[in-house]
Amino acid sequence: xxxxxxxxxxxxxxxxxxxxxxxxxxxxxxxxxxxxxxxxxxxxxxxxxxxxxxxxxxxxxxxxxxxxxxxxxxxxxxxxxxxxxxxxxxxxxxxxxxxxxxxxxxxxxxxxxxxxxxxxxxxxxxxxxxxxxxxxxxxxxxxxxxxxxxxxxxxxxxxxxxxxxxxxxxxxxxxxxxxxxxxxxxxxxxxxxxxxxxxxxxxxxxxxxxxxxxxxxxxxxxxxxxxxxxxxxxxxxxxxxxxxxxxxxxxxxxxxxxxxxxxxxxxxxxxxxxxxxxxxxxxxxxxxxxxxxxxxxxxxxxxxxxxxxxxxxxxxxxxxxxxxxxxxxxxxxxxxxxxxxxxxxxxxxxxxxxxxxxxxxxxxxxxxxxxxxxxxxxxxxxx
Amino acid sequence: xxxxxxxxxxxxxxxxxxxxxxxxxxxxxxxxxxxxxxxxxxxxxxxxxxxxxxxxxxxxxxxxxxxxxxxxxxxxxxxxxxxxxxxxxxxxxxxxxxxxxxxxxxxxxxxxxxxxxxxxxxxxxxxxxxxxxxxxxxxxxxxxxxxxxxxxxxxxxxxxxxxxxxxxxxxxxxxxxxxxxxxxxxxxxxxxxxxxxxxxxxxxxxxxxxxxxxxxxxxxxxxxxxxxxxxxxxxxxxxxxxxxxxxxxxxxxxxxxxxxxxxxxxxxxxxxxxxxxxxxxxxxxxxxxxxxxxxxxxxxxxxxxxxxxxxxxxxxxxxxxxxxxxxxxxxxxxxxxxxxxxxxxxxxxxxxxxxxxxxxxxxxxxxxxxxxxxxxxxxxxxx
Numbered sequence: 001x002x003x004x005x006x007x008x009x010x011x012x013x014x015x016x017x018x019x020x021x022x023x024x025x026x027x028x029x030x031x032x033x034x035x036x037x038x039x040x041x042x043x044x045x046x047x048x049x050x051x052x053x054x055x056x057x058x059x060x061x062x063x064x065x066x067x068x069x070x071x072x073x074x075x076x077x078x079x080x081x082x083x084x085x086x087x088x089x090x091x092x093x094x095x096x097x098x099x100x101x102x103x104x105x106x107x108x109x110x111x112x113x114x115x116x117x118x119x120x121x122x123x124x125x126x127x128x129x130x131x132x133x134x135x136x137x138x139x140x141x142x143x144x145x146x147x148x149x150x151x152x153x154x155x156x157x158x159x160x161x162x163x164x165x166x167x168x169x170x171x172x173x174x175x176x177x178x179x180x181x182x183x184x185x186x187x188x189x190x191x192x193x194x195x196x197x198x199x200x201x202x203x204x205x206x207x208x209x210x211x212x213x214x215x216x217x218x219x220x221x222x223x224x225x226x227x228x229x230x231x232x233x234x235x236x237x238x239x240x241x242x243x244x245x246x247x248x249x250x251x252x253x254x255x256x257x258x259x260x261x262x263x264x265x266x267x268x269x270x271x272x273x274x275x276x277x278x279x280x281x282x283x284x285x286x287x288x289x290x291x292x293x294x295x296x297x298x299x300x301x302x303x304x305x306x307x308x309x310x311x312x313x314x315x316x317x318x319x320x321x322x323x324x325x326x327x328x329x330x331x332x333x334x335x336x337x338x339x340x341x342x343x344x345x346x347x348x349x350x351x352x353x354x355x356x357x358x359x360x361x362x363x364x365x366x367x368x369x370x371x372x373x374x375x376x377x378x379x380x381x382x383x
Numbered sequence: 384x385x386x387x388x389x390x391x392x393x394x395x396x397x398x399x400x401x402x403x404x405x406x407x408x409x410x411x412x413x414x415x416x417x418x419x420x421x422x423x424x425x426x427x428x429x430x431x432x433x434x435x436x437x438x439x440x441x442x443x444x445x446x447x448x449x450x451x452x453x454x455x456x457x458x459x460x461x462x463x464x465x466x467x468x469x470x471x472x473x474x475x476x477x478x479x480x481x482x483x484x485x486x487x488x489x490x491x492x493x494x495x496x497x498x499x500x501x502x503x504x505x506x507x508x509x510x511x512x513x514x515x516x517x518x519x520x521x522x523x524x525x526x527x528x529x530x531x532x533x534x535x536x537x538x539x540x541x542x543x544x545x546x547x548x549x550x551x552x553x554x555x556x557x558x559x560x561x562x563x564x565x566x567x568x569x570x571x572x573x574x575x576x577x578x579x580x581x582x583x584x585x586x587x588x589x590x591x592x593x594x595x596x597x598x599x600x601x602x603x604x605x606x607x608x609x610x611x612x613x614x615x616x617x618x619x620x621x622x623x624x625x626x627x628x629x630x631x632x633x634x635x636x637x638x639x640x641x642x643x644x645x646x647x648x649x650x651x652x653x654x655x656x657x658x659x660x661x662x663x664x665x666x667x668x669x670x671x672x673x674x675x676x677x678x679x680x681x682x683x684x685x686x687x688x689x690x691x692x693x694x695x696x697x698x699x700x701x702x703x704x705x706x707x708x709x710x711x712x713x714x715x716x717x718x719x720x721x722x723x724x725x726x727x728x729x730x731x732x733x734x735x736x737x738x739x740x741x742x743x744x745x746x747x748x749x750x751x752x753x754x755x756x757x758x759x760x761x762x763x764x765x766x
Binding site for chain 2: 006009012013016017018021024025027028029030031032182184186188190191196197198199200201202212216217218219220221222226233236237238239242243246247248263264265266268269270272273276277323324352353354355358359360361362364365367368369371372378379380381382383
C-alpha cells in the first residue's frame with residue numbers, strides 16, 4: 001500500500017478492530033472521546049458537491065458557577081493546489097481564492113467563528129526548487145495584497161476571524177517573510193505573525209527565501225478568544241509554543257506544509273504535546289496532494305533529480321489541553337474540520353494539572369540565560 | 384473491556400489489521416520500524432520462568448567514516464510491588480530487591496550496559512494516602528542506604544550502570560526527596576538527580592512528602608554515554624527535558640508511576656516529543672498493577688473513599704531522536720525492555736533537523752526572563 005493511498009489511521013482502526021478493543025485503542029491513542037458535532041444538512045451537501053471532506057467534533061468543558069461556557073467554533077482548512085504550478089500566477093491565486101471561498105462558505109453554514117488556512121495557502125510549496133522566479137511573485141503585502149482583501153471580505157461577510165498564512169513581501173525593503181495575517185471578524189487586519197523558526201531539512205529550502213521572523217510571540221485578542229500562530233517548523237520547537245502560551249494564547253494554530261517521508265510520525269505528537277504542556281488548544285493544519293514542478297531539483301539525499309516534493313499528507317487535527325484530540329482529516333482529500341471548543345477547558349485543566357504553577361520558570365530563565373553564553377559550563381558529573 | 388484487562392495497543396493492532404494496512408498504521412504511529420533484537424535463549428527462558436515479559440529492539444544509525452558506531456544496550460524495568468503494602472517494611476524492600484535482582488540478571492544475559500528502574504521502586508506508591516507513617520520509613524540515604532548498596536553490587540557484578548530511583552532521606556536535616564541515584568558500572572555512586580517538578584493532581588499528593596529538587600539538570604557522564612534522569616511529572620514540562628539536553632544528555636530516563644484514568648493518552652506523547660525536540664533518546668518507565676492500602680483515602684474528586692490508586696499501566700518504551708519508538712511493554716505484567724541504540728543517531732538527526740541551531744535560544748532566554756517578572760506585559764494585540 002503506497003503511503004499516498006492510505007486514507008487515514010482512524011479509518012483503518014474503525015474498519016478492523018472489534019468494538020471493545022477499538023474503544024480501548026482509541027482511548028490510548030486519542031484520550032477522552034471527542035463527541036461528533038451535528039452539522040447542518042446544507043453544509044454536508046455543499047461539501048459533498050464541492051468535493052471536500054467535512055468533519056465536526058466537540059470538546060466540552062465542565063459547567064462552572066461563575067463563568068458561562070465560552071463555546072466557539074474553529075474551522076481548519078486543508079487543500080491541494082487548484083491549477084498546475086506552471087499556470088499563470090494570477091490564475092493560480094485566483095483559483096485558490098475561489099476554492100477557499102467555497103469552503104469558507106460551508107464553514108459559515110457550520111457556525112464557524114474563526115478559520116485558519118494552511119501555510120502559504122495561495123501558492124504551491126515551491127521552496128524545494130530553490131528558484132527565486134517565478135515563486136517570489138506569489139509574495140503579497142500583508143496590508144494591501146489581494147489575498148488580504150479577499151480574506152477581509154470573507155471576514156466581514158461571515159463575521160469570522162480569518163488567519164491567512166501567506167508569503168509576505170514587505171514593501172519598503174522588498175523583504176520576504178513567511179507570515180500569517182490575522183484578520184478580525186470586523187474585517188480589520190489585527191496584525192501579523194511571522195514564522196519564527198526556518199527549516200533547513202530535506203526539500204525544505206525555505207532559508208533560501210526568507211529569514212527567521214521578527215514578530216516575537218504576539219497573541220491576538222479576538223472577539224472569540226486569544227489566538228496565536230506558530231507556523232510549520234515552529235511546531236518542532238517546544239519553546240515556541242510555550243512562549244505563545246506565556247503571552248496568553250488560548251488557541252495556537254499551526255498552519256503547515258509537510259510531507260510523509262519526513263515528518264508523518266511526528267505529526268500526531270508535537271502539536272498535541274504542546275496542547276498538553278501549555279493548557280491550551282492547538283490546531284495543526286497540513287496541505288494535501290503532490291505538487292509537480294517544471295524544473296527538476298535534487299533533495300540533498302544523493303537521489304536523482306525529480307519534479308515533486310512527495311505527498312503532503314493532510315491529517316489536520318485539533319488537540320485539547322486534556323490530552324484528547326480529534327481524529328485527523330483525510331491524508332488525501334481537501335477538507336474542512338469544524339471543531340467546537342469550550343475555552344473554559346483551558347483554565348479547568350490548568351487548575352487540575354497546574355503546569356504553569358509547577359513550572360519553575362524563573363529558574364529556567366536563569367539556567368537558559370547561562371546556557372546560551374559562550375562560557376557556559378554544562379553540569380556534567382564524571383567519575 | 385476494563386482498562387486493566389487491555390494488554391497492549393500493539394497486540395490489538397497486530398491481531399486485527401491486515402498486513403499492508405498494519406504497516407502503514409505502524410509507520411504513522413511509531414515511525415521507522417524498530418528492528419527486533421535477537422535475545423539469548425537463556426534470557427528468554429529465564430524471563431519466562433520468572434514470569435516477566437522480555438522484549439528487545441534495536442535502533443540503528445547510519446555508518447560514518449570518522450566515528451565508529453556507539454552501540455549500547457539499555458534496560459528498562461517495570462514491575463508490580465511484590466508483597467502487600469501492609470507487610471513489614473523490611474520484608475517489602477527485601478522482596479523488591481530480590482525481584483529486581485532476578486530481572487537484572489536477565490538484563491545482564493542480554494548484554495545490557497545500563498539499567499533504569501521505575502520511580503521509588505522499593506516501595507508502593509503510597510503518596511495517595513497522605514499518611515506520613517509508615518511510608519516515610521521507606522526513605523533511604525543515597526550514599527549509605529541498603530538499596531544503594533544492593534545496586535552497587537549489581538553494578539559491579541554485571542559491569543552495568545544502574546539508575547535507582549528511591550525515596551531519599553537526606554540524613555543531616557532529615558529531609559525527604561524523590562531522587563534517582565546514579566551508580567557507575569564500577570559500583571561508585573556517580574551522583575543523584577532529584578525530581579524537579581512535583582505534582583498536585585488527583586491522587587498524586589507528593590507535595591505533602593517532598594519538595595522540588597535542588598540538583599538542577601545534572602548530566603552523568605558514564606562509560607556508555609551521557610545520561611540524565613527526568614523523574615515522572617517532569618515529563619509534562621518540556622523545559623525540563625530541554626535543559627537536560629542543553630547540559631549534554633544523550634539519553635534521558637523518565638522513571639514514573641502513573642495511572643490510566645489520569646495520564647494514559649499523554650504517555651505515548653510526552654517522552655517521545657522530548658526525544659524528537661531534543662535530538663536524544665528518551666526512556667519512559669511506568670510501574671504496573673494495582674496497589675491496595677489498608678487505610679481508605681479520598682481523591683479530591685467527590686467520589687467515595689477507597690483503598691487503591693487505580694491501575695498503573697506499565698507500557699514502558701524508548702523513543703529515538705528520529706521520531707521512531709519501540710512498542711510498549713505490557714500494560715499488566717512485569718517486564719524488561721532491552722534496547723540497543725547507536726548513540727551516533729543523535730548527532731545524525733541533529734545534523735538533519737538542526738533544532739539546536741534553529742532554536743533561537745538567546746532570544747528565548749531574554750523573553751523568558753521578561754515573562755517571569757511581575758511587571759511582565761504580554762504581547763497581546765487588540766482591535
